[in-house]
């Protein structure tokens with residue numbers, strides 16, 4: 344059996360050990376230290392919008408702390424795009440609020456601004472004003488940010504930007520992760536850069552950053568003894584992980600270029616296959632890090648189903664994966680309201696993610712190409 348070609352794996356720059364070694368030599372093997380301080384500064388200057396970054400144990404934790412700081416609690420409603428990973432919505436439930444799901448639009452696969460406004464109007468009619476909108480940039484593709492923010496502003500609703508998959512992507516020249524009232528990043532092992540596990544909450548003020556760190560370190564008051572006025576969490580990033588992040592962030596630009604190169608490879612591969620559509624930037628306003636390359640398969644045209652493609656790739660030890668199963672279709676969210684236009688269910692039925700790591704080898708690309716040529720007989 345040939346070696347497995349995975350969907351997306353970590354890619355070391357080679358300098359990670361230097362930062363880890365510093366932490367060990369300085370005995371900063373804890374949740375504070377030079378690596379955390381410097382990684383936060385590096386992220387702030389990378390995002391380049393006067394942002395204040397708090398490094399946390401995960402992107403999920405970052406969404407949780409964003410909801411808490413927006414004052415969202417029991418019985419509140421929060422809008423989230425249905426077509427996403429469960430971590431976008433789970434923290435809504437952690438705070439006792441209710442997720443309200445909204446469908447996607449065809450160009451970016453992210454939340455549809457029209458369906459979004461319909462959802463808000465309907466919730467208002469029912470006497471519930473949504474407290475926040477969770478806007479996601481799926482697979483690295485920026486959402487229609489201007490239109491979504493315009494709707495949010497019109498109804499005066501806060502936006503949490505889930506840029507977990509979109510570090511390095513930008514919209515109209517501005518980096519994803521800088522558009523929300525709070526924005527979140529993830530450095531999980533399969534993302535474009537990693538700290539092994541980790542995330543960050545991007546804040547608009549130093550005060551919010553300090554408050555985020557306060558909640559992430561058990562909400563300890565400034566007293567000699569342990570004094571607590573709030574329920575806190577153990578959500579701070581480890582200084583060892585932050586060391587990995589510092590080295591990784593320096594490699595981010597290279598990772599983006601390599602992932603974009605994978606996109607050009609797939610673009611060429613699928614150009615002449617009728618019925619297979621590669622997910623691409625709609626126009627030059629959108630710059631994707633192409634974290635994952637995705638295709639939709641119209642099996643009436645290809646005569647091959649998504650499931651068959653998946654199975655043939657698997658038989659050749661090439662990993663692929665169906666697109667995110669919409670959250671409104673998940674058993675755990677079956678009672679949550681959904682504002683539908685049919686888009687995300689169609690994407691789930693037709694779509695596959697393909698190997699997209701920044702460290703794919705030329706030989707991997709040849710195997711992928713041969714597999715698809717065999718599948719589609721071209």
Ligand SMILES: *Cc1c(COP(=O)(O)O)cnc(C)c1O
Pocket residue numbers: 400401402403404427428430431479505507508528529530531541542
């Ligand atoms: C990965 C991911 C998250 C969560 O990040 P973790 O660091 O794994 O907790 C949230 N939203 C989306 C869209 C993600 O892909």
